[in-house]
Amino acid sequence: MENEGICLVNKLALICTFIVGFQIVRFLFTYIYNNFLATALQINAVNLKDAGKWAVVTGATDGIGKAYAEILAKKGLNVVLISRTQSKLEAVAKELGQKYSEVEFKTLVADFTDTQQIYHDLDKQLNGMDIGVLINNVGMSYNHPEYFLDVKNKDEFFTNLINCNIFSVTNMCKIIMPGMAERRRGVVVNISSTAAQIPSPLLSVYAASKAYVAKFSEDLGYEYNKFGITVQCLLPGYVATNMSMIRKATWMAPSPLTYVQEAVKTIGVVESTTGYYPHSVLVDTINVLKSISPRLSRWIVFRTIANVRARALRRAVH
Template sequence: MADCILEQLKSQPAWLLVFLSLGFLSILKFSLSILKWVYVNFLRPGKNLKNYGSWALITGPTDGIGKAFAFQLARKGLNLVLVGRNPDKLKDVSESIKSKYGSTQIKNVVVDFSGDLDDGVSRIKEVIQGLDVGVLINNVGVSYPYARFLHEVDDKLLSDLIKVNVEGTTKVTQAVLPGMVKRKKGAIVNIGSGAAIVIPSDPLYSVYAATKAYVDQFSRCLYVEYKKSGIDVQCQVPLYVATKMASIRRSSFFVPSTDGYARAALRWIGYEPRCTPYWPHSLLWALASSLPESVIDAWRLKFCLGIRKRGQLKDSRKKE
């Protein structure tokens, strides 16, 4: 039978054979990509994060994704350096973690990333001196209170977006890296955003999206710079997560809870330089990639204009 098929193929014109070969290769490539997606999302084991070091440093750990990361890392047996601006919230989170994971050592560092950042980074350096900080989660970030055009963004918000999202992430990374380089191991996770990677534009959130694009490129460059030094650098790209920043209270299939996201996120640390850990988000990413950019731009603009209108109504009610 194989000989018969082979003879029939030989009798076909060359252009048809080329067409069939390209079709077969396309099907093979698609099948392999599906198998890889299944493996990395459901079968690939997470790395033992304690192999990087016994301490993890997390910025923005008092709410949302950062808080969930803190609990999940403590569950994995890591000690924590929690960096946030509110000492009372830091204390509450620390006590909650210790009540659940009593053996966890925790050090709190009060840093206002929108304030005197150099002084704050100096305090971080003092606290981590002598600690084998093996995992860094750069989670701290700010966004708009609601969608607005660039000319409506006030100077304080503009400054905070750049200082917290760009300068804060950069300087904390720079403070932690020397210890990792010395020990020849470490994992750095920078929290990016689908606003900068998944969709072609994020109108009315332009500065926020641009700062997250910086985080993505910054992460990729560091991944290449430090890979041979035993340091894994990764930019995680979540889409919507049920957080205060996203103004979403309830989780759903496509919008995970912060704990759901953090559990998925830990399994990806140490692998690809860019990823979206929560697997339903990857389905939305694939959908967005298949649509014309003009369609996504138009949909996103309409969606954000609706957010802007609701935000303006809330502001006007507060003033009354």
């Protein structure tokens, strides 16, 4: 009787070990596949040039948007550059035009904190063009991390942020995707942020706006896959741009060009990604910590962001 009991316990232990072992192997394989293998082997990668003659990039005069404009031009696509400032648009069109003389650049002025007139004008300007790639990059964030109720001019600021981060992505898709669906080809890359994936206290409205972008992209991608449209959500960590206020590129905060060179390889391969391996490691580490102790992970992130806030407030006083 005692022997039978021991035998049963042994069998159960063996089954549990097998299940846990299987889950670990499955997790490791998925991790390695998603982060290295699929991108390295370019499984399901999209040839962007086949998607259409033109690419449209919002927020194209600086940072990540400018880097996308450059990489897409290098791949042989004509690029529509959109931002608020005509002089900056002309400067970027000239700079890239000298480097990539075989492609065309078109510049359009639009302020995405606006909600109505710009889309009417953009629709008119972009109508009839063979647009294969849309990079919904434009976005705005807080000047520095802040408590929700203490954000300066919060009525105007939150409205602008939501218009720029949410309304722009939704409306640019609304304008450009009908042509893509008709031609049965197209690529949409929506730029979210790791802030949407990890605790982001003191940046609550920004992080929530980027969570909208992630959810919208996921479901939109599923809806329009059968129309030949690839939708990718890109969730960058820190990139050395004006927005992040990081002047010097590092391994963890790469230059926009280094970042986009990596991210662009994942289009068609991964639907939702940080686009850059060190950023994925950071997100995974925080999320593993969160699954072990949600309170500890939130506390660590809060302390880190609160320190950034304190430094910014000290700088503002001096």
